Amino acid sequence: xxxxxxxxxxxxxxxxxxxxxxxxxxxxxxxxxxxxxxxxxxxxxxxxxxxxxxxxxxxxxxxxxxxxxxxxxxxxxxxxxxxxxxxxxxxxxxxxxxxxxxxxxxxxxxxxxxxxxxxxxxxxxxxxxxxxxxxxxxxxxxxxxxxxxxxxxxxxxxxxxxxxxxxxxxxxxxxxxxxxxxxxxxxxxxxxxxxxxxxxxxxxxxxxxxxxxxxxxxxxxxxxxxxxxxxxxxxxxxxxxxxxxxxxxxxxxxxxxxxxxxxxxxxxxxxxxxxxxxxxxxxxxxxxxxxxxxxxxxxxxxxxxxxxxxxxxxxxxxxxxxxxxxxxxxxxxxxxxxxxxxxxxxxxxxxxxxxxxxxxxxxxxxxxxxxxxxxxxxxxxxxxxxxxxxxxxxxxxxxxxxxxxxxxxxxxxxxxxxxxxxxxxxxxxxxxxxxxxxxxxxxxxxxxxxxxxxxxxxxxxxxxxxxxxxxxxxxxxxxxxxxxxxxxxxxxxxxxxxxxxx
Numbered sequence: 118x119x120x121x122x123x124x125x126x127x128x129x130x131x132x133x134x135x136x137x138x139x140x141x142x143x144x145x146x147x148x149x150x151x152x153x154x155x156x157x158x159x160x161x162x163x164x165x166x167x168x169x170x171x172x173x174x175x176x177x178x179x180x181x182x183x184x185x186x187x188x189x190x191x192x193x194x195x196x197x198x199x200x201x202x203x204x205x206x207x208x209x210x211x212x213x214x215x216x217x218x219x220x221x222x223x224x225x226x227x228x229x230x231x232x233x234x235x236x237x238x239x240x241x242x243x244x245x246x247x248x249x250x251x252x253x254x255x256x257x258x259x260x261x262x263x264x265x266x267x268x269x270x271x272x273x274x275x276x277x278x279x280x281x282x283x284x285x286x287x288x289x290x291x292x293x294x295x296x297x298x299x300x301x302x303x304x305x306x307x308x309x310x311x312x313x314x315x316x317x318x319x320x321x322x323x324x325x326x327x328x329x330x331x332x333x334x335x336x337x338x339x340x341x342x343x344x345x346x347x348x349x350x351x352x353x354x355x356x357x358x359x360x361x362x363x364x365x366x367x368x369x370x371x372x373x374x375x376x377x378x379x380x381x382x383x384x385x386x387x388x389x390x391x392x393x394x395x396x397x398x399x400x401x402x403x404x405x406x407x408x409x410x411x412x413x414x415x416x417x418x419x420x421x422x423x424x425x426x427x428x429x430x431x432x433x434x435x436x437x438x439x440x441x442x443x444x445x446x447x448x449x450x451x452x453x454x455x456x457x458x459x460x461x462x463x464x465x466x467x468x469x470x471x472x473x474x475x476x477x478x479x480x481x482x483x484x485x486x487x488x489x490x491x492x493x494x495x496x497x498x499x500x501x502x503x504x505x506x507x508x509x510x511x512x513x514x515x516x517x518x519x520x521x522x523x524x525x526x527x528x529x530x531x532x533x534x535x536x537x538x539x540x541x542x543x544x545x546x547x548x549x550x551x552x553x554x555x556x557x558x559x560x561x562x563x564x565x566x567x568x569x570x571x572x573x574x575x576x577x578x579x580x581x582x583x584x585x586x587x588x589x590x591x592x593x594x595x596x597x598x599x600x601x602x603x604x605x606x607x608x609x610x611x612x613x614x615x616x617x618x619x
Contacts, residue, residue, distance in 0.1 A: 128239040129168030132219070133232035137162070138175050139220025140229065145189040153226045154183050160230050166237045171207040175216070178203065191217065238276065245272045267470060270445040308365045310498060311458060314351030314358045316586050321562055321569045322536065324365070325352075325458065325498035329566075330489045330533055332464075334503040334524055335540040336510075340558060341502050342380070342462055343392075343582040344540060348500065349373045349460050350389060353428045358585045371457040372429035374450045376443055378466035382434045386425070388582055394421035397580040431456065440469050440487045451495050459495070461488065463502035465525060482529035489533040503530055505539070515548040517541070521563050537564040542577060558584065 137157065144153040164180070167173040178197045179189055187193055195213050198204040207213070249269040252259045259265050296309060310324030325331060325348075335341040351357055355368040362368025377385050391398050394417035400406055406414065431450055438446075443461070450456045461467070464484060472480040492499040509519040519539045524530045531537065539561040543551035551557050558577035562570050576585040 127168065127243060128236045130232050130236055131169050131172070133229045133236070134167050134169055134172040135216050136220050136229040137226065137233055138172060138179070139216040139218075140223040140226040141179060141189055142191060142194065142217050143220060143223040144226070151183065151189065153223060154179065154189065156226055156230055158183075160234060162230060162233060166233050168236065168240070171212060174198070174203045174207050175213065241276055242273070245269070245276070248272070264470065267439050267442050271441040271471075274441065274445055274448070311352050311371060312357065312363045312365055313348045314356070314363070315348075315560075315573070315575055315584065316357070317588070318560060318562075318573045318575070321571065321573060322565065323568055325500070326535075326567065327496045327498060328493045329498045329535040330492045331498060331500045331536040331538070332503050332524070332530060332534040333500060333538045333540060334505050334519070336505050336507075336519075339540055339542055339545065340577055340579075340582070340584075341540055343388075343577070344538075344560070344584055345460050345462060345500055345502055346375075346385070346389060346582075347392070347584050349375055349430065349458065350393065350425075350428070352458050353430045354424060358583070370429055372431070372454045373458045373460065374447060374454070374456040375430065375432045375460045375462070376438065376446075377432055377434045377462050378436055378438060379462055380434065382432045385432060385434070389425055390418065390421050392581050392583045393425065394418045395578075395581050395583070399580065429454065437466065437468055440467050440484045441471075443467065444487055444491045447491055447495060451497070456495075457497050459491070459497060459499045461499065461501040463504065464488070464530065465504050485529045485533045515546075515550075516543065517546045517549070518561070531564065534564060535566040536562065539563045555579075557587075 137153075140153045141151075141157070144151065162176075164173045164177045167176055175194070175198070178194060178201065182189055182193065182197055187197070191214055195204065195210045198207065198213065204210065204213075249265065249272070252265045252268065253262075308319055308324030310322075310326035310329075312319050312324055313322065333341045333345055347358060351363070352371045353373045355363050355366070355370045357363055375385070380388075387398075390396075394414065396414050396418060397406075431454055433446060447456070447459055465481070467484045469480045469483045469487070472483045488499055488501055504525040505519050505523045506525045508523045509517045519541060521531045521537060521539070522528070523539075524537075540558065541561070542558050543549040544553075544555045544557065546552060556576045556578060558575050560573045560575060562573065564570065574587045576587050577583070578585070
């Protein structure tokens, strides 16, 4: 199969290659100067973009002349090729002079460049596919098929990563102007990204912005998974933590992809349904709920089930994913479902086979860099959870406030992240002045590349693993309003010794 693929002539267009070279020569003699050469460089055209060795040699000489600010006319090009000893190999001066004659119009340069890119892309895909086929047959040196698959996905991912999709300066200025102009006419509800579902957190962040890597960091069992899942649920349903449609986009639903490396999908969905229905599963499982309460909770349960069943949430609970594999799966989900948010739970459970034999710091650094690259490539926000070290418990701070430097395993996480949430609950620290406030949770926005930093106080109901706005009256935030208008009571609490696994 591999031999059949490699024996065929790879895709190419000699005419398009000659036309691009001819456009460069023609353009050199006009007032536009090096416009076509600039187009080639902007579109990532290299020597390898040309299949014909003659055209590759000519373009290589053109690149050298462009670097040295030499004119790219026929006379100068022939002299350069002669100096480097390549002139006779391409067919002499006659071939160079024929390039301009074979080019209809230099104004069509972008079209010819597009053909070159397309043919080169096909050749690169064939080359990588042939290498994958060879590795599949070679069971001696490639005995792990999953490793072969990961290498194949990585090689194809590199092709798309190298594409030039940068927005033009004029378009970027226009887009930024429209966003700033909208702020003058808004009623206080304009966000630059997706809503988190928490009012004051949105005010500080201006939403979860495209291309950003958002890190939620905390010690174990503080609530980072709950916060991430609450945000994912809010984004997918277009409703805030109080079940009110998000005002910024009229309650629009946004597809979400969750990579749950720690919890199976069944546990995740159970937690989401119970949290949205405000069901205390600990009390319910021990038959501690009165009959009347059970009836109201049943109504809430079916309401939550109906809302979440059709929610655009996609979960991959494969354990120990390699980061390149995870990135490839996210790209496929983007194409298949149009996902607008990715959640990864959590970073330290990801692997990087390429760096696994080196230190853990190097491996985590590579994972962090790939997550940031994924956010930029897919042009969506990526929320990634991360563990904190015990440093905050050993500093002697009575409130045990975590710092950015406490991010576990690598300082690259702090460097790559655009936004970092440091989550803590004072009720878990006996020496904290707010120890008696059992519902208080503090989201410390310790880093925000494009906005404010500072603490945001929110409510956290451990028995429902659910967050809410702090300023809302207890009677409003503590009651779940079902479609039938029957609120579910939220007065029950777990025994002091019981702390749910978050």
